[in-house]
Amino acid sequence: MASKDSVAGTIKVALILCVVCSVFISSAAVILKPFQVANKLLDRNKNILSAAGMFDPALNSNAEVDELFARFTIQVVELDSGEILGAERLAELGIDPATYDERSVFSDTQFSDVLGEDEDIADLKRRVRFSTVYTLPTEDGAVETIVIPVSGYGLWGTMYGYLALDGDGNTVNGIGFYEHKETPGLGGEINNPRWKSLWPGKKVYDEQGEVALNVVKGTGEGDFEIDGLSGASLTSRGVDNMIAFWLGPNGFGPFLTKLKEG
Numbered sequence: 001m002a003s004k005d006s007v008a009g010t011i012k013v014a015l016i017l018c019v020v021c022s023v024f025i026s027s028a029a030v031i032l033k034p035f036q037v038a039n040k041l042l043d044r045n046k047n048i049l050s051a052a053g054m055f056d057p058a059l060n061s062n063a064e065v066d067e068l069f070a071r072f073t074i075q076v077v078e079l080d081s082g083e084i085l086g087a088e089r090l091a092e093l094g095i096d097p098a099t100y101d102e103r104s105v106f107s108d109t110q111f112s113d114v115l116g117e118d119e120d121i122a123d124l125k126r127r128v129r130f131s132t133v134y135t136l137p138t139e140d141g142a143v144e145t146i147v148i149p150v151s152g153y154g155l156w157g158t159m160y161g162y163l164a165l166d167g168d169g170n171t172v173n174g175i176g177f178y179e180h181k182e183t184p185g186l187g188g189e190i191n192n193p194r195w196k197s198l199w200p201g202k203k204v205y206d207e208q209g210e211v212a213l214n215v216v217k218g219t220g221e222g223d224f225e226i227d228g229l230s231g232a233s234l235t236s237r238g239v240d241n242m243i244a245f246w247l248g249p250n251g252f253g254p255f256l257t258k259l260k261e262g
């Protein structure tokens, strides 16, 4: 038998240690995976509720988030047609609306297309074909609120958030960003509650059905204008482009038109 101080003994101890550690790490990864998935979904749900003005991190517990979010219906929309995917099409595509994450298929050629230069107003490079929409029904089954994922390039990177609209598909209910690279105090003010409070009540489409909601330099007036962020014109323009893209014909425009038509 090799003495534990011999070279063979040292290698044996090192090998046993490696096997024990790798078993420990793999088990931890497998055991923790469901918690990671649950936390990711909880985070998503908080962001959605937050955009709809239904979540305050200082007041709402995780259990309350689950309860509030359970009131939403999760559906997947084909952006080009504006149609909600039925069970058969979802099965064909292998999409589960509860966990579908458009960002994870952003580069997948089966699920997304390259945007032409003239179409790519939010500087996204690609666009997914299918996107989730989160609908809050009223007690009589009408749509109270609809929340859509939005993204667009700011000054330093892509900003990701959710836009909540009232059931008319035209009145803004709220907005929130959960990921961006803008400078704190400048472009980072997109998450300032005071700035976000300028959005509810604004309208998206003019009488011709064109996207009229926009972020202006200086003070916004009337139904369609949001104040630009001072010292952060480039981020403000990014948000403006994001709105024009996602509420327009290449974004949720066709879906919202169908919603408005009932």
Ligand SMILES: Cc1cc2nc3c(=O)[nH]c(=O)nc-3n(C[C@H](O)[C@H](O)[C@H](O)COP(=O)(O)O)c2cc1C
Pocket (backbone or CB within 6 Å): 155, 156, 181, 182, 183, 184, 186, 187, 188, 229, 230, 231, 232, 233, 234, 235, 236
């Ligand atoms: C270090 C640094 C960080 C900046 N970060 C941002 C930013 O996140 N968003 C933005 O729009 N402008 C940012 N700016 C300012 C822009 O360069 C530009 O001056 C500004 O967008 C112009 O806005 P204004 O026309 O409202 O003054 C930054 C500037 C510096 C020097």
